[in-house]
Structures are given as structure tokens and as C-alpha cells.
Amino acid sequence: MITAVLPAExxxxxxxxxxxxxxxxxxxxxxxxxxxxxxxxxxxxxGGILRTCLAANVSGVIFKKDN
Numbered sequence: 001m002i003t004a005v006l007p008a009e010x011x012x013x014x015x016x017x018x019x020x021x022x023x024x025x026x027x028x029x030x031x032x033x034x035x036x037x038x039x040x041x042x043x044x045x046x047g048g049i050l051r052t053c054l055a056a057n058v059s060g061v062i063f064k065k066d067n
């Protein structure tokens with residue numbers, strides 16, 4: 001399963017949205033930057049990447065559920 005995250009939605013209660021909802025939301029944006037993550041093992045690295053994406057105005061982050 002693929003999980004999609006929009007930086008504006010990063011909080012403790014709701015980290016993910018469905019991939020279809022993600023695609024619908026980014027369609028509305030004129031410029032899109034997507035980050036795809038694979039095999040992130042350290043939660044600290046994951047958090048750092050998400051914060052960097054937020055600062056860089058990334059449209060969304062796609063990552064695998066189990067890794």
C-alpha cells in the first residue's frame with residue numbers, strides 16, 4: 001500500500017490521506033513538487049525529511065506504509 005501525506009496535514013492525529021484524495025488535491029496546484037521515500041528506517045530521519053519538505057513548500061510526500 002502507498003500512503004500519501006500533504007505537509008499541511010502533518011500532526012499527531014492524522015498523518016495520512018488516501019492516495020486518490022492526494023491526487024485530487026495536487027491536481028489543483030499549478031506547480032507540484034513531490035518527494036517519494038523508500039525504506040526510511042529511522043523515525044528521526046523521517047521527521048526531518050517532512051520538516052524540510054514543509055519548509056521547501058513541497059506539494060506532498062509519498063511513502064510505503066510498512067517502511
